[in-house]
Amino acid sequence: GAGVSQSPSNKVTEKGKDVELRCDPISGHTALYWYRQSLGQGLEFLIYFQGNSAPDKSGLPSDRFSAERTGGSVSTLTIQRTQQEDSAVYLCASSFGVSAKNIQYFGAGTRLSVL
């Protein structure tokens, strides 16, 4: 596609429910990144994929968070048993590769509100 697409743009859920956030990267981009932007907290790196593989999952906040990527394209970030502190904007970015010259292009984000 023309840019990084994220869905839904807004999600309101009840505490304890599971949510799934989707990211569609720019066509041909092999690297995909997930970030979280909390109110007053700044941007926090969560995880990245090179192809379908995530070499380092240590940035995920807890074991309630998981992410996968299939077919080297779409990625989903799943949050199980959501808590109020999970409320944030979740941003996805993609880049052509992982070399130092590769710019990351961001989607508009998914605003998650946990009631």
Add this chain to the structure above:
Amino acid sequence: KQEVTQIPAALSVPEGENLVLNCSFTDSAIYNLQWFRQDPGKGLTSLLLIQSSQREQTSGRLNASLDKSSGRSTLYIAASQPGDSATYLCAVRGNNNDMRFGAGTRLTVKP
């Protein structure tokens, strides 16, 4: 752990002024540094990327410099315009591909 700091947190200038935004980072072992702008309710737009082997990058009225040894980068905006009003974020990418962001500088350019 890499810490990225941006100063000032907010800046208000009259249209036409030249300005400098500052970014500092604690670990000089970086892969690259990227400057972004974020408009309210929107995602991030990449402005400039400086690889660790480079000293500066320029795009139009924007110039970014990198001094890796001192852990500093600056973003220079020439002849500022009201459309430049946004939050500017500095992000440092480590060799393990994680990216650490500063808290941003909120810029307001008054007509």
